Amino acid sequence: MLVNGKKYMTIWTDKHNKDVVCAINQNKLPFGFEIVKLKSSGDVIDAIKNMVVRGAPLIGAAGAYSVYLALLEAKRKYKGAFDLNEYLSEKCELITSARPTAVNLRWAVDLILEKVTKQKTLQGKIDAALKMAEKICDDDVRACRNIGMYGRDVIKKISAKKKDGVVNVLTHCNAGWLAVIDYGTALAPVYLAKEAGLKVHVWVEETRPRNQGARLTAWELEQNGIDYSIITDNAGGYVMQNGMVDMVITGSDRTTLTGDVCNKIGTYKTALAAYDNKIPFYASVPMSSFDLSIRDGVKEIPIEERSTDEIMYSEYYDGRDIKKGLITFKTAKIRNFGFDVTPAKYVTGIITEKGIIKPNERSIRKLFRNG
Amino acid sequence: MLVNGKKYMTIWTDKHNKDVVCAINQNKLPFGFEIVKLKSSGDVIDAIKNMVVRGAPLIGAAGAYSVYLALLEAKRKYKGAFDLNEYLSEKCELITSARPTAVNLRWAVDLILEKVTKQKTLQGKIDAALKMAEKICDDDVRACRNIGMYGRDVIKKISAKKKDGVVNVLTHCNAGWLAVIDYGTALAPVYLAKEAGLKVHVWVEETRPRNQGARLTAWELEQNGIDYSIITDNAGGYVMQNGMVDMVITGSDRTTLTGDVCNKIGTYKTALAAYDNKIPFYASVPMSSFDLSIRDGVKEIPIEERSTDEIMYSEYYDGRDIKKGLITFKTAKIRNFGFDVTPAKYVTGIITEKGIIKPNERSIRKLFRNG
Numbered sequence: 001m002l003v004n005g006k007k008y009m010t011i012w013t014d015k016h017n018k019d020v021v022c023a024i025n026q027n028k029l030p031f032g033f034e035i036v037k038l039k040s041s042g043d044v045i046d047a048i049k050n051m052v053v054r055g056a057p058l059i060g061a062a063g064a065y066s067v068y069l070a071l072l073e074a075k076r077k078y079k080g081a082f083d084l085n086e087y088l089s090e091k092c093e094l095i096t097s098a099r100p101t102a103v104n105l106r107w108a109v110d111l112i113l114e115k116v117t118k119q120k121t122l123q124g125k126i127d128a129a130l131k132m133a134e135k136i137c138d139d140d141v142r143a144c145r146n147i148g149m150y151g152r153d154v155i156k157k158i159s160a161k162k163k164d165g166v167v168n169v170l171t172h173c174n175a176g177w178l179a180v181i182d183y184g185t186a187l188a189p190v191y192l193a194k195e196a197g198l199k200v201h202v203w204v205e206e207t208r209p210r211n212q213g214a215r216l217t218a219w220e221l222e223q224n225g226i227d228y229s230i231i232t233d234n235a236g237g238y239v240m241q242n243g244m245v246d247m248v249i250t251g252s253d254r255t256t257l258t259g260d261v262c263n264k265i266g267t268y269k270t271a272l273a274a275y276d277n278k279i280p281f282y283a284s285v286p287m288s289s290f291d292l293s294i295r296d297g298v299k300e301i302p303i304e305e306r307s308t309d310e311i312m313y314s315e316y317y318d319g320r321d322i323k324k325g326l327i328t329f330k331t332a333k334i335r336n337f338g339f340d341v342t343p344a345k346y347v348t349g350i351i352t353e354k355g356i357i358k359p360n361e362r363s364i365r366k367l368f369r370n371g
Numbered sequence: 372m373l374v375n376g377k378k379y380m381t382i383w384t385d386k387h388n389k390d391v392v393c394a395i396n397q398n399k400l401p402f403g404f405e406i407v408k409l410k411s412s413g414d415v416i417d418a419i420k421n422m423v424v425r426g427a428p429l430i431g432a433a434g435a436y437s438v439y440l441a442l443l444e445a446k447r448k449y450k451g452a453f454d455l456n457e458y459l460s461e462k463c464e465l466i467t468s469a470r471p472t473a474v475n476l477r478w479a480v481d482l483i484l485e486k487v488t489k490q491k492t493l494q495g496k497i498d499a500a501l502k503m504a505e506k507i508c509d510d511d512v513r514a515c516r517n518i519g520m521y522g523r524d525v526i527k528k529i530s531a532k533k534k535d536g537v538v539n540v541l542t543h544c545n546a547g548w549l550a551v552i553d554y555g556t557a558l559a560p561v562y563l564a565k566e567a568g569l570k571v572h573v574w575v576e577e578t579r580p581r582n583q584g585a586r587l588t589a590w591e592l593e594q595n596g597i598d599y600s601i602i603t604d605n606a607g608g609y610v611m612q613n614g615m616v617d618m619v620i621t622g623s624d625r626t627t628l629t630g631d632v633c634n635k636i637g638t639y640k641t642a643l644a645a646y647d648n649k650i651p652f653y654a655s656v657p658m659s660s661f662d663l664s665i666r667d668g669v670k671e672i673p674i675e676e677r678s679t680d681e682i683m684y685s686e687y688y689d690g691r692d693i694k695k696g697l698i699t700f701k702t703a704k705i706r707n708f709g710f711d712v713t714p715a716k717y718v719t720g721i722i723t724e725k726g727i728i729k730p731n732e733r734s735i736r737k738l739f740r741n742g
Contacts (some may be wrong), residue, residue, distance in 0.1 A: 012670075218703050222703070229703045231708070233603075234578070234635075236580055237711055238636060238708045269605065269643065272640065272644060273639070311577065316687065316698055318696070319374075323696070326402075328401060328585040328601065331593070333599060336484065336603070337609045340612065
């Protein structure tokens, strides 16, 4: 998508030097736009750990590039005989432990390792790794674009029924292109609607405690010429109740076999407000984000309790640096739950790269049988 | 209630000098505890304007004391003949325009003016004004304590059914003693439950954008030895969905003839989550906060759109001062809705000083007939 009028993806290899992986430093957004150059697998591991890159699909892609860079390092450093397999398995262990809960990270590293193992020469392995990392990115972009097309068709239908044609989409957190490689999941329908000449306005819930809505979603919409308004998470109910929202689209970190949607904390309240006002609630879910082993999302999905500092302090920009400001007294007792589960009954549809399906076991099983 | 182990009300006249009105500076909370001395009606007007005092009943009481101070000023300044009536009506105009939307402010000023007018001498007027200001405070304290007793009985019943006896109450914003003179509205049941030896834990939604939950509610609970946990507004649904909440109690800025509850933005989403999880949702509403002229809260109550700076910046404490930190990019588009309306169908009961009633026209009319 566009940044300052120029096309970017969230991660790529340098045009002039394929040995360098470039990524947008998401820690600096929206206050600064900085591209980091990752020259070793260690650089990538640090970038994952420090959340320079974030979002499950993007972390997966970064992990894949990290294996590629590890192989390049082997070529540079080890002239004599050494145990490449042992070296690689140690590196892969380091990479996947950078964010142990990120399912996509292990998946991507395993995938690339499989391809690399089949190659006999070091150069063959390097070429295979690069090819596979690029394929992981390309596949993700394609999946997101397809999600975008299916979602755009829903927007188009709503637009046709409206006097001014403007479709008001409400979203929570950031499931835009910054969380993936390009287009996004929840925001892909919005970007493709704009491509098709449709008029869209997005209500962006700020998404406490980390404010990914206010910081990332608003920024990427602004950069791509989409009309939007940031509101507090609290105000999501108000705008829905007052006829100012036509549909809700969010992402999902994990979706069960029965269509329960686990996503950033607050999604559940937002879904309830949509339901109460008969506003369709969609989750944009790439097939890789389904967990078919789980039937009851509320009971079975473990919810991460995160550092209370995220609530105790609010990140702010002082014109030079991003700092942490104390927003309540230091001895205050706080609990910080990271995700919640929206039961399938509140989900109108799940937008996947293969089409929009109903949130139930039959539809989800069918999706995977045909997939 | 207690602050550092000592009993306070939010506003009072100095024990040693009845010509001075004291109030807790709520702008400094929870980072500093400061008592301001208000020596003239102008001091009080500034305190209302700058939100040193806040909360409808407290603003009303402050307005009443301001009339009293205006009369004392007249005694000090004007030795000769002057038009006291004209002076008073000008002062009262200034006082009520300090926060034009605060219904209680005009109500209190009118009330005190009525009493003052009946007195012939200046000293008689001064004495009547002080007496009436004190009566407004006393009546408010009594109403809140009654609300507390009715609410406490609900807590007691829930406690009896629980194995560990601990009742988990969730609240939004600050409807504690800091918003009134003592006890609070939503929090009065919690304080009276503690008085009665019941065990209570309060989930405090932080309440963006102004964080009155995290800053004021958490602080007053901490000071009064009540167990609590601050959570994001987003997490309110999660804790309810996971069996961690027994009842919800919020305040209300305005309650309609039909039982619709207008309150701080986000209350509606919280009520929906309570309803979805079969958790009783109560609004604590002094009879002075009903607006019997309104039938449909969502359609008829005008909702204030406040400064976008409240969302653009987060107040933080740097160890010395409270400052404003930028939390997104400066050109971001923002809308800031201040209140929302929870339809009566999601309200289990309204706790008033005369008892707990159902949120419907019949019960509300009956309450006022008997009142």
